[in-house]
Amino acid sequence: MMKSEFWRAFARNKGAVLGLVILAAIVFLAAFASFLFPNDPWDMATAPFQPPLSEDALLGSDMLGRDIAAGIAHGARVSLLIGLTSTAAALAIGVTLGALAGFHGGRVDDAIMRFTELFQTIPNFVLAVVLVAIFTPSLTTIVLAIAIVSWPPLARLARAEFLSLRTREFVQAAITTGQSNTTIILRQILPNSLSPIIVSASLMVATAILLESSLSFLGLGDPNAMSWGYMIGAARTVIRQAWWMSVFPGLAIVLTVLALNLVGEGLNDALNPKLARSRG
Amino acid sequence: MTRRLSGIPASFRRSFNGGFTRGFHRAAAAGLLAAVLAVPGTAALVAAPAMAQETPVRGGVLNSIVQPEPPTLMLGLNQQGPTQTVAGKIYQGLLTYDQKLNPMPSLAESWTVSPDGLTYTFKLFQNVKWHDGKPFTAKDVVFSTSKFLMEVHPRARAVFSRCESITAVDDYTVEFKLKEAFPAFIQAFEVSSAPMVPAHLYEGTEFRANPANATPIGTGPFKLKEWVKGSYIQLVRNEDYYKKDLPYLDGITFRVIPDAASRSLALESGQVQQTQYSDLEPFEVPRMKALPNLTMTTAGYEFVAPLSWLEINHRVKPLDDKRFRKAIAYAIDRKFIRDKIWFGLGRVPTGPVNSVVKFYDPKVTTYEPDLAKAKALLDEMGLKPDGKGVRATVKIMPMPYGETWTRLGEYLKQSLSKVGIAVVLESTDAAGWNQRVANWDYEITTNFVYQYGDPALGVARTYISSNIRKGVMFSNTMGYSNPKVDELFAKASQENDPAKRQEQYSEVQRILADELPVVWLLEMEFPTFLDKRVKNANKTAIGVNETYEDVWLAK
Numbered sequence: 001m002m003k004s005e006f007w008r009a010f011a012r013n014k015g016a017v018l019g020l021v022i023l024a025a026i027v028f029l030a031a032f033a034s035f036l037f038p039n040d041p042w043d044m045a046t047a048p049f050q051p052p053l054s055e056d057a058l059l060g061s062d063m064l065g066r067d068i069a070a071g072i073a074h075g076a077r078v079s080l081l082i083g084l085t086s087t088a089a090a091l092a093i094g095v096t097l098g099a100l101a102g103f104h105g106g107r108v109d110d111a112i113m114r115f116t117e118l119f120q121t122i123p124n125f126v127l128a129v130v131l132v133a134i135f136t137p138s139l140t141t142i143v144l145a146i147a148i149v150s151w152p153p154l155a156r157l158a159r160a161e162f163l164s165l166r167t168r169e170f171v172q173a174a175i176t177t178g179q180s181n182t183t184i185i186l187r188q189i190l191p192n193s194l195s196p197i198i199v200s201a202s203l204m205v206a207t208a209i210l211l212e213s214s215l216s217f218l219g220l221g222d223p224n225a226m227s228w229g230y231m232i233g234a235a236r237t238v239i240r241q242a243w244w245m246s247v248f249p250g251l252a253i254v255l256t257v258l259a260l261n262l263v264g265e266g267l268n269d270a271l272n273p274k275l276a277r278s279r280g
Numbered sequence: 281m282t283r284r285l286s287g288i289p290a291s292f293r294r295s296f297n298g299g300f301t302r303g304f305h306r307a308a309a310a311g312l313l314a315a316v317l318a319v320p321g322t323a324a325l326v327a328a329p330a331m332a333q334e335t336p337v338r339g340g341v342l343n344s345i346v347q348p349e350p351p352t353l354m355l356g357l358n359q360q361g362p363t364q365t366v367a368g369k370i371y372q373g374l375l376t377y378d379q380k381l382n383p384m385p386s387l388a389e390s391w392t393v394s395p396d397g398l399t400y401t402f403k404l405f406q407n408v409k410w411h412d413g414k415p416f417t418a419k420d421v422v423f424s425t426s427k428f429l430m431e432v433h434p435r436a437r438a439v440f441s442r443c444e445s446i447t448a449v450d451d452y453t454v455e456f457k458l459k460e461a462f463p464a465f466i467q468a469f470e471v472s473s474a475p476m477v478p479a480h481l482y483e484g485t486e487f488r489a490n491p492a493n494a495t496p497i498g499t500g501p502f503k504l505k506e507w508v509k510g511s512y513i514q515l516v517r518n519e520d521y522y523k524k525d526l527p528y529l530d531g532i533t534f535r536v537i538p539d540a541a542s543r544s545l546a547l548e549s550g551q552v553q554q555t556q557y558s559d560l561e562p563f564e565v566p567r568m569k570a571l572p573n574l575t576m577t578t579a580g581y582e583f584v585a586p587l588s589w590l591e592i593n594h595r596v597k598p599l600d601d602k603r604f605r606k607a608i609a610y611a612i613d614r615k616f617i618r619d620k621i622w623f624g625l626g627r628v629p630t631g632p633v634n635s636v637v638k639f640y641d642p643k644v645t646t647y648e649p650d651l652a653k654a655k656a657l658l659d660e661m662g663l664k665p666d667g668k669g670v671r672a673t674v675k676i677m678p679m680p681y682g683e684t685w686t687r688l689g690e691y692l693k694q695s696l697s698k699v700g701i702a703v704v705l706e707s708t709d710a711a712g713w714n715q716r717v718a719n720w721d722y723e724i725t726t727n728f729v730y731q732y733g734d735p736a737l738g739v740a741r742t743y744i745s746s747n748i749r750k751g752v753m754f755s756n757t758m759g760y761s762n763p764k765v766d767e768l769f770a771k772a773s774q775e776n777d778p779a780k781r782q783e784q785y786s787e788v789q790r791i792l793a794d795e796l797p798v799v800w801l802l803e804m805e806f807p808t809f810l811d812k813r814v815k816n817a818n819k820t821a822i823g824v825n826e827t828y829e830d831v832w833l834a835k
Contacts, residue, residue: 063621220707
């Protein structure tokens with residue numbers, strides 16, 4: 001019953017459905033990359049500088065003769081992988097700290113929030129660049145760097161939710177029945193504060209993908225993993241001779257980030273039905 | 281920035297187009313006049329021999345790029361590429377070299393070498409003055425080579441410490457006596473290898489802290505007028521230059537342009553008339569070459585003659601096995617590297633000596649791309665492919681010197697995977713790279729080294745076992761050691777007979793090409809772009825680092 005209601009609310013937002021379709025296509029591409037393009041995307045499969053629609057390179061080849069289409073398919077894996085895992089890591093840090101701060105309040109809240117503000121005062125991207133540069137670029141360090149710069153908004157959000165829910169009757173009731181703090185946090189408050197967190201997490205996946213692309217663009221990506229940002233970064237130098245090398249991966253990034261934003265919007269509508277209806 | 285760039289090309293084009301026909305007539309008329317007057321052999325004609333049909337004209341300022349900005353222009357203290365290009369106009373050495381690396385006069389008018397190869401005597405030009413008006417004499421040469429450079433210039437120290445004595449015979453004659461024969465000695469007097477510095481300013485001072493370092497005083501045709509840090513270095517004509525009527529140019533301005541795209545734009549728009557070394561990225565070269573107002577040449581780098589290679593740490597298994605290194609050599613296509621990664625700049629090397637350097641010998645084992653041979657060698661070593669086709673895994677740390685080297689790393693990874701050598705690429709920054717390579721903390725890296733005109737100066741250091749020195753960059757970091765190679769390099773460096781020397785160097789090249797201590801990738805070439813109005817530039821082995829005393833700008 002709940003489910004169909006959710007879907008109806010979600011489907012009312014046409015953009016969200018479109019976003020979901022695009023996202024599904026990208027997930028499909030990532031999942032079947034090795035099947036669609038069995039060769040290593042780094043393979044110099046054809047002649048360099050082949051324009052799109054050439055015989056053995058649908059979207060053209062890059063300056064070393066690597067297939068752009070294969071790069072985009074395999075790059076989708078890296079982008080989605082990094083987007084999801086770093087968001088998961090950011091969620092783990094952000095929600096935990098936010099929940100503790102919001103639930104306990106007082107000094108705990110003060111301490112955690114000052115710590116969070118410390119991170120919020122440093123520009124995200126700069127911090128990510130520094131972290132990756134220090135810990136030498138690899139998939140793990142990139143995921144960690146993105147998670148470390150992205151958790152503060154989640155912490156603030158979780159804290160706000162916990163602060164308001166803590167005073168509700170059902171929480172008071174749980175306290176009087178003698179449930180432990182952990183149980184109250186995990187089983188009473190958290191499920192009720194999830195909707196806004198899910199919405200912002202879906203948008204955070206998009207931000208994480210952009211961050212990873214920017215890092216790779218600057219040459220701070222994992223040198224052993226094909227990613228969209230790397231493809232654009234490597235091709236920007238020859239953009240006058242070969243537009244396709246940077247345009248197609250660029251489109252892939254735009255589509256993915258757009259799709260995630262649309263889906264996020266749809267989730268927001270579906271999870272906050274009142275808000276959606278009032279918006280018309 | 282944009283406004284400045286967009287303003288200049290328009291005005292430049294106007295003067296260029298408008299002035300062209302007029303300039304041509306004037307040049308032709310002047311040429312005719314000069315030809316008529318030339319019968320007794322005037323000084324003007326002596327100064328411009330090859331360009332008889334075009335007579336040099338005085339005036340004009342040449343604009344070029346300096347990149348990155350040098351820390352100082354005191355050439356004795358700093359010999360980085362950009363410093364050399366600018367300070368080469370201010371300071372001079374005793375000699376310079378033609379593009380076959382034969383010595384030519386610079387501050388020394390003539391020189392003799394005793395038959396035993398132990399005594400070198402240089403006669404100096406007599407009317408040379410320092411930029412502050414004091415005369416340049418043999419005393420300055422003795423001070424520069426025996427005191428100043430010995431203290432601050434490692435490459436010069438290695439050469440001049442071979443001298444038993446350096447003496448001023450008279451004001452204009454200097455005599456170098458060597459402890460033992462060292463025929464490469466004659467190649468060591470180029471301006472960056474042994475710049476002459478003024479004794480009257482430096483004698484008895486602390487060289488590195490001398491306030492005169494900020495206002496370089498040389499003997500060259502150009503003087504430092506103004507250096508606006510981060511913006512430009514302006515050199516002006518030395519009115520008291522010892523060669524009559526030279527230099528032709530009123531000045532040379534080097535602009536500091538840190539951004540690569542802006543550098544190519546500056547050349548394209550005519551804001552600068554010359555670029556050199558790595559000012560332009562290789563991928564820009566084909567486009568710039570097609571521009572009608574520019575000429576491109578790769579000559580003028582014979583003295584540095586860079587050779588790039590895969591530097592391989594022999595302390596790591598299986599890299600210590602020459603069969604493994606040969607397999608690597610067979611697995612890569614160096615023509616592809618040259619054509620696709622360096623956009624055609626460079627030559628495919630055959631061995632340890634760059635083909636423009638003396639005593640180069642092409643008759644050595646060479647390695648054409650051949651995957652079957654590579655696999656056979658690996659099989660022979662017992663490195664069989666596992667389930668994933670992997671025989672061995674190595675780490676490659678490409679040089680952090682920009683895009684091109686990154687592409688090379690990616691190319692190597694793919695090529696080696698085709699024969700079952702899996703490659704993990706490591707990223708690093710410039711400081712980290714230096715640190716790790718110098719301390720032997722690497723498996724394979726890419727590197728390039730200058731050869732300085734003679735195997736004894738720029739080649740031996742990479743392969744001789746006495747140069748296995750931890751913490752020192754550009755030494756024998758591989759840990760390669762072969763007593764026969766050590767012996768041949770040592771003998772050849774002291775051999776006076778060029779024929780015997782050639783034999784020894786040929787043999788050492790054959791041994792090295794067979795043992796492959798490193799895998800040579802590319803004899804690198806740098807593009808020099810010159811506006812077609814710039815005449816007489818780039819005629820020697822040091823190309824753009826030359827004094828530019830007889831360079832002139834057509835109107």
